[in-house]
Amino acid sequence: MxxxxxxxxxxxxxxxxxxxxxxxxxxxxxxxxxxxxxxxxxxxxxxxxxxxxxxxxxxxxxxxxxxxxxxxxxxxxxxxxxxxxxxxxGQAWFCGLPFIVDERVLIPRSPIGELIDRRFEPWLAQAPTRVLDLCTGSGCIGIACAYEFLEAEVVLADLSFEALEVANRNIEHHGLEDRVYTVQSDGFDGLPKQHFDLILSNPPYVDAEDIADMPNEFHHEPALALACGEDGLDLVRRILAQAADHLTETGTLIVEVGNSQVHVEALYPEVEFTWLEFARGGHGVFLLAASQCREHQALFRERLRS
Missing domain, CATH: 1.10.8 (Helicase, Ruva Protein; domain 3)
Structure with missing residues (x-):
């Protein structure tokens, strides 16, 4: 060539x-x-x-x-x-900010970035003081939130130690060491008794069929950050079952599930998820208030076992 x-x-x-x-x-x-x-x-x-x-x-x-x-x-x-x-x-842009990336983390592209740019209006009653970016990868979602909410403490959590190495480099690159930090955690397991006003997650959610059909470019990204079971919801089930235990009284949960939205709706037909819309493209992002997470926690736990 x-x-x-x-x-x-x-x-x-x-x-x-x-x-x-x-x-x-x-x-x-x-x-x-x-x-x-x-x-x-x-x-x-x-x-x-x-x-x-x-x-x-x-x-x-x-x-x-x-x-x-x-x-x-x-x-x-x-x-x-x-x-x-x-x-x-070795670099990608998200919310107008540069981030260090390599094959240890997904390339930032979540539509959640549009919500951050809008400061989550009209969904948040007040600015959050504690934010969790669960399955953080490069840290782009949490770090972008730190720029929007200048008083907030932000936790970047991920199962992958290698991903957290990249996230820590980005924290240092943006000079946010005083209020943004990383935690190695499998879902919420590494965050016992911690509560947050806003929990954001772009977890692995790609189902087996979509993984098989993905273009070659995606196979350079870490499989751990993409695939998660036959319907893509293995981790999402756990997040829903435990979110109520980690949200403040008026907290908010926002999770991206992409094409697996159809599986979420089929698994939880009783739950009134708010599916967010995006002017710049993107889909499959739901919002639940803390009250909804508490209301349906028994259901979420039941479906976790099924």
Whole structure:
């Protein structure tokens, strides 16, 4: 797939060539972009530490030999190995903030980011003082909340020690060590007697059928963060069964389940989940008030055992 160095000289050359190759090879775009042009621009400019907003006139700048070699390597890995661009660059953006990412964590893309940007209006009666980001991965959801709620203490919890290493790097990168910290926890097990005003979770929820059908790009992400049983709800069942024990009196639970929304609705037809809507795309995110979690806790525990 190697492009001829004698023919590609400028940023514009490499972006144009990458667009053509991405489309010819039918790459999947779903980790920050949704089309070949934006993906190519993100990879080429990001690899050379250039801003996305750079004036188009600079695209005609000629590249040094080492820059061209670096781009050749990254483009080859993107096309031949289907490595997502965020992993190639070691960075992804979420809620307008940069996050360190690698193959130990999912690439940030949750629609919960739109809720954070809106400060969860109209769903929160008041700003939370304690926030839990359960199954945190890179820490992007919890850290973005820390920017919106300046007085809040934020806990980032995950079963994966490797993921928490990345989350800790992001806490340090954003200078939030004074009120954001990590806890290794399998669901709520590592958080005994802790209570939160807001619990957010983007847990593993992909069912067996969807896992089998996923494009190759997704298989670079940690399987532990994606798949969770035949219907994708093994961990979601546990979260629902225990959430009432960890929410404050007026707390709120928000959980992303994506395409497994159909399984949630089939498993709990008695529960009036609030399914949130998103202007920027996304689906399968439900909200429950603490009172609902308490009201249905016996049901949630029963279905956990079934």
């Amino acid at each position: 190697t492009a001829s160095p004698s023919r590609l000289h400028t940023l514009r050359d490499y972006i144009r060539w990458a667009v053509s190759r991405f489309q010819a090879e039918q790459l999947f775009f779903g980790h920050g972009t949704d089309n070949a042009w934006d993906e190519a621009r993100q990879l080429v400019l990001g690899a050379l530490h250039l801003p996305w907003e750079m004036a188009d006139s600079y695209l005609d700048c000629r590249l040094e030999d080492d820059e061209r070699a670096h781009l050749q390597d990254l483009l080859q890995r993107r096309i031949e190995q289907r490595v997502p661009t965020a992993y190639l660059l």
